[in-house]
Amino acid sequence: MAWDFSTEPEFQRKLDWVKQFCEEKVEPLDHVFPHAVRLPDPAVKAYVRELQQEVKDQGLWAIFLDEELGGPGFGQLKLGLLNEVIGRYAGAPHMFGASAPDTGNMEMLAAYGTEEQKERWLKPLLNQDIFSAYSMTEPQGGSDPNLFRTTAVRYGDEWVINGEKWFTSAGRVADILFVMCTNGMFVVPRDTPGVEIMPEPRNHNHIIYRDVRVPLDHLLGPEDGAKTLAQRRLGGGRIHHAMRTIAQCNLAFDMMCERALSRESHGRLISDHQMVQEKIAESYAMIKMLRLFVLETAWKIDNTSTQEARTEIAAVKFTMSKTLREVSFNALHILGSLGTTDLTPIQAMYAAAPTMGIADGVDEVHKATVARRVLGNYTRHEGNFPTEFLPYKREEARKKMQPLLDARPELAAAAEAYQKYLGRRR
Ligand SMILES: Cc1cc2nc3c(=O)[nH]c(=O)nc-3n(C[C@H](O)[C@H](O)[C@H](O)COP(=O)(O)OP(=O)(O)OC[C@H]3O[C@@H](n4cnc5c(N)ncnc54)[C@H](O)[C@@H]3O)c2cc1C
Numbered sequence: 001m002a003w004d005f006s007t008e009p010e011f012q013r014k015l016d017w018v019k020q021f022c023e024e025k026v027e028p029l030d031h032v033f034p035h036a037v038r039l040p041d042p043a044v045k046a047y048v049r050e051l052q053q054e055v056k057d058q059g060l061w062a063i064f065l066d067e068e069l070g071g072p073g074f075g076q077l078k079l080g081l082l083n084e085v086i087g088r089y090a091g092a093p094h095m096f097g098a099s100a101p102d103t104g105n106m107e108m109l110a111a112y113g114t115e116e117q118k119e120r121w122l123k124p125l126l127n128q129d130i131f132s133a134y135s136m137t138e139p140q141g142g143s144d145p146n147l148f149r150t151t152a153v154r155y156g157d158e159w160v161i162n163g164e165k166w167f168t169s170a171g172r173v174a175d176i177l178f179v180m181c182t183n184g185m186f187v188v189p190r191d192t193p194g195v196e197i198m199p200e201p202r203n204h205n206h207i208i209y210r211d212v213r214v215p216l217d218h219l220l221g222p223e224d225g226a227k228t229l230a231q232r233r234l235g236g237g238r239i240h241h242a243m244r245t246i247a248q249c250n251l252a253f254d255m256m257c258e259r260a261l262s263r264e265s266h267g268r269l270i271s272d273h274q275m276v277q278e279k280i281a282e283s284y285a286m287i288k289m290l291r292l293f294v295l296e297t298a299w300k301i302d303n304t305s306t307q308e309a310r311t312e313i314a315a316v317k318f319t320m321s322k323t324l325r326e327v328s329f330n331a332l333h334i335l336g337s338l339g340t341t342d343l344t345p346i347q348a349m350y351a352a353a354p355t356m357g358i359a360d361g362v363d364e365v366h367k368a369t370v371a372r373r374v375l376g377n378y379t380r381h382e383g384n385f386p387t388e389f390l391p392y393k394r395e396e397a398r399k400k401m402q403p404l405l406d407a408r409p410e411l412a413a414a415a416e417a418y419q420k421y422l423g424r425r426r
Contacts (some may be wrong), residue, residue, distance in 0.1 A: 069110035076298035087244025112221035171205035
């Protein structure tokens, strides 16, 4: 059925299970053992594996991957509905085998890897036996890939990589690095000689690749295919971020409403002040708009392709950072002084909003993409006046209706009378 906004009952049951699982098991684990998935303690590891097995038993593991790539193949729309739930909990993406940057890297491996490469890297990544990072941005320029200089040169049966990368998230703790070179995408084990990780920044790493040698089969996809692979990786990643952003906005909204109903000032609940109501109403509408936009884009990807949905994905990308920025600001403001502390999630959420406008491509670049692609569907008008210039429209309308007016004299007389009436009024 077309234009149906409801969720199939069977899938709704899955969503209900996910919500309950996150509330009862993932959220407590997040507070007691933050970053549990990466903790080396065997007892914590074993418990994480137990939880992950529950997810696998539900058929919800690696939910971002299509069936032919080794996942459950829910498609983007259902993934959107799932991410709306799990995006609320920091540790949940790990529990569902769907955490960045591994997801995008796995997508590239699944789509472009040889059987041997999948066996060697995709399987252990899917099982979280190893972790990965993505090395694309360079210190001299991030937004424009034409400025990237890192290159691989072939010597005999090896590629030798030289270059410098900036902001490789979790590079320090990754087992393998996906390195975008001017002439291809390469998989580099982190402990390869010549991979030098700078002490700062701590989490998003500055890495020098100095004469790093990898075997020929560490090239992923075709030679010179780096930009295509990067697009594939980033396109998916952007819409997944947007899905999780809805969850973050909903969390901010819940906090805002609860607080507005719980505090008084100047003789009334703060929810009774109109300027507070305005923030609540506008936040509500902004989240609804973002959600519909994200889900419609996900639906379009399912029915066409990521490539076909590029305009929507780019527009979603800057809309999500704006929505998160405004909704989290409203929530922080309504929480007053408490909102400015780190005693609730809201301060970190607000601080993260500008980051969302930079990661995965800065908002300006996405806006330019949207404008360029949208303008491609238009042509310039002839002469000095636009197509909607009313005198032109009237003339055209008159020509179009003339055969009808000729056939029906009473209509022609009414049209003439009306013209006279208009003439008197002018
Ligand atoms: C949290 C986070 C995680 C990240 N993780 C990774 C990662 O794992 N791997 C990786 O390789 N990179 C990663 N990045 C880097 C990210 O891809 C870059 O930050 C991004 O591409 C922008 O590049 P830049 O930081 O060099 O900014 P610049 O390109 O220097 O842009 C700075 C500013 O210049 C302006 N600007 C730039 N281009 C245009 C334009 N065309 N039109 C108008 N204005 C423009 C904008 O105001 C922009 O914000 C991450 C970034 C963040 C914030």
